[in-house]
Amino acid sequence: MIRSLAACACLVLAMVLQIWRDQGFPRRELDTQKVLYVRSPEVLKRLVLGFDALAADVYWIRAIQHYGGDRLDSGLPRRYELLYPLLDMTTSLDPYFNIAYRFGAIFLSEAYPGGPGRPDQAVAILRKGIAAQPGKWQYYHDIAFVHYFSMRDPVAAATWFRRAAAQPGAPNWLMPVAAAMLTQGSDRTSARFLWQQMLGADQEWLRRRATHALLQLDALDQIDRLQALIGSTPKPPGESYNWFWLVRSGRLLGVPLDPSGTPYELDPVTGRVTVAQRSLLFPLPKPMDPR
């Protein structure tokens, strides 16, 4: 009994010493080292001896942690340097890992600092998915999405939407979208329509992404209206642009809020309206170049 208690006491002592040491000598440098020991999917496939799917899960969790960790870490420059190799490894180990292709493409195409801003890699990972499952219309659709929103190329997007529509089981709204891309590719209505289709996606994460994008489009519409209002209201001489001037003049009832509930920011010199950096909708997508 005494020996058992002594063993427990020693274990507790070791834990206390560990906590004390970690507080005294923080190992931040060690924690933030990002290492990918094996970079060849073919080698790894042989090393895991038939447990490919489980290894793919481990790499998928690492990819999510890497992406989320870099995205949320405010203390270091965000690099996302392992994101593509991790996703490549995941999808090589388990070529049917649907989510790894689809979410992976979203992560990769996200503009910096929200992501690495590598739509080329997003397309590459989705093309790999098509090679594994050529009939999966969702991958063609996602490539079109990347071309439209990240590469700002409605013509290429239309081509991929048409390819998606040609796959078995594809929804019938893909062809009209392809046509809309070609005729009015750069307008907000097409973007809104696309995101509204994504609201019906089977993945919760995609639905949330679509909701967020739709709110951003609402914010862009509201900013346009506010900008027009500011332009049409004469500014008192010597005063800088501010919301109270518009409220005083009866054009606004109060400080306008963006769809996430954060007040819009008004540049006192130029009178330009933007969403605040602390807003959930920041940064807003850049407008597309008209073609």
Place this chain on the structure above:
Amino acid sequence: MRAVRSIALNVFRESVRDRVPYNLVLFAVLLIGSSYLLAQLTAGQDVKIIKDLGLAATSVFGLFIAIFIGIGLVSKEVERRSIYALLAKPISRPQFIAGKYAGLVLTLAVNVAVMTAAMYAVLGYMTWIETPAFKASWEAPGTDPALLKAMALIFIELMLVTAIALFFSTFSSPILSAALTFGLYVAGSLNADLRNFEQVVDSRAAAWLARGLYHVLPDLSAFDIKTQVVHGLPVPAAYLWSTAAYGAAYIMALLLGTMVIFSKRDFK
């Protein structure tokens, strides 16, 4: 037949005495613990990962049981000298081998059955707590009966590994048997590479040798249908039956070889 049954039951009882069922508790803790942790770590892929984990853990735990108990089945009796008392009884040497093998297969069967039940229980709970909208994103139902196909082939693979361990344990020491069995398991898992060896070497002789080894070594990669089952992809019944028949034939070959070696062994 009665002698074989008695030996088999004895092996099973001995494995229970050796606390082999403790691994079942570990398995349950692993699955339940990971089902909670994975929900925090993954983007809605917890059911897929639980299935992967459950199938892989069943395979790994079974492999350890098959190797570490299998290698001692005969050698332990020889070391303890209890083999003399056993063989003095009206038990033939082939009956002894068959009984030992059947006993360990029974232990593995109970293990795999309990692990399957535990995995279905965890998956059933996860299916029950999730919303229909969330479940719509799953590639296959949570408690997909197709998982049983993967479990069946895992069990046959474990039976094959047990036969390999028993084969080596009749003529070598436990450590050497473990090394040889594990080596053959690794070679068997990578066997598919030997089939296409001619694509990487120019030598025709080397290619033929590789092709010969591909046919002689156990093709364990054929028993792995975990990925297909987890993703809800079809596995043809003909594939299942042909792989099971291949396993049965290979096991019979190993057991007969074991019986031949053991029958010729001199214990004086």
